[in-house]
Amino acid sequence: MRYYADVADLKLSALGHLECRPVSPGYLCYIPPEVPDNRIGVVVVELDIEHQQAVLVGFAKTVKAGELLFSELQTIEDLLAYLDSLESNPTEVKLSYWLQNIIDAGWQPIEKILASKTPQLAFRYRNGVTRGKLIDMGIELPGRSLALVVTLTPKNSVEIQLKLQVHPSDEQAYLPNNLIVKVLDEKGTTVIEAHARSGSTHVTLEFNAQIGEHFSVNLELGNTNISEKFVI
Template identity: 40%
Template sequence: MSYTTNEREFALPLPITQAARRTAQQFANSMPTPDKAKQVRLNTLAVCVVNDYLQMMGISCDPTASDSWNPVVRMCADVADLDVTGVGRLECRPLSMRSLTCDIPPEVWSDRIGYVVVQIDESLHSASVLGFTETADVEELPVSQLRPVEDLIDRLSQLAQPSAAPVSGKMVKLSQWLQNVIDAGWETVESVLHPEQSSLAFSFRSSEIAVTTQDDLDTGIRRAKMIDLGMQLAGNAIALVVELSPESEQRYNILVQLHPAGSSSYLPPSVQLLILDESKAIFLEAEARSADNYIQLEFSGEPGERFSIKVALGDATQEENFVI
């Protein structure tokens, strides 16, 4: 029987080329038993069908780099993988016209970026790409659980995107501070620094900087966070303090300070405070001397601009990422 239910309406019919049938038969001829030959034939056809489809969609693949093209592996294992260039391996599982579930052997449950199910006509002249799933952990997958094949293209496009540069922690949204939406880990200056240290931080008319009125929003806000540089600090805790204040509707002033915390009165000598632009290039920097009780940097920016604050001492660093 063929599928006529609604969940099969997104099946993509494709012809099986003569070259694919020839390759499948060649691989099958070297198998020791008729059952193994049938398995390899169908696996090879499924891989060829998916390869042809992805090539038509402009996605580069290399079947010869796949285990299914390796004579030793296909002899010993039930594999039907297709190497998608620069992305990973898709498992292309064949399905007969009479099946409602697709066999996915445990040996292919890992090292795959997805599983595509291909329904192959008994004549071996046509096939339908029924859909795909990103993961598999069952030996019999109901075809009703498959996602549309269009989702496969979206999935491969996402995986093919170049990875962004790694960042430390989440992106802090500074402008939201003015609505009193404060990111986790950022506290009032008074709660992080001792009174004598916090008096050096900033001159605000409200010690709590509670954003409750429009005047407060127009004035600005400051928050502090403890910095952990591990053993490099040798017991000398330090705190990062950031102040955001509007200059106009489309421009903000940002003041960044580094303070000693705990019992220490001075910053560790040579600790660095760096401001990085969106490309991670340094555009401002300061370094503590032997008796500095704080260091600071100041700059301005527009909504949507991104920057990072990096604190460094020797080989130890901590980076905080911001968007205005």
């Protein structure tokens, strides 16, 4: 948990950042304008400085600047159920926000997830906004991850060019040769796919999408199928 001034944000792996707001005993919590709007929710914590105690008052799914009344909060039990639902139904990554430098949790600059490969990759990603995420393929790839790298470049006010690449993690030189990468539309129909072959260092998929368009990227390896959902 990272504290600054009177606020902390709690990073929940693969889910995002949960805003935590400490308050004095009362009936409302103030959310300042500088709080990022990509939080997955806000938890209000009532502090009793004299007795060195903290009580979880409740939570809200929406984080908006201004006053948040305690009467508007859901219970902590509701919070646990909400987090469970996020795990089973991954939140869509809002790619158009990246162009405003609002990056979804878990997506990092490529030098942070592919440090040893960065010099070779730099020329490929010099245009547009690029972020990557490590994907755990579970028992199909024990102890290893794959890196999903997304680059988006605006073509005009409504259309964006997308380049998706999958790389082996820093510890490996090649992709597993039975890896399949698919792009599916919002109806679940495969629109483009690529297969890793023996000796593949990466696979690439390129396409254009319009503002508001939904799609998902599936990484299939053996019996494991990992899906990342996106909206432009």
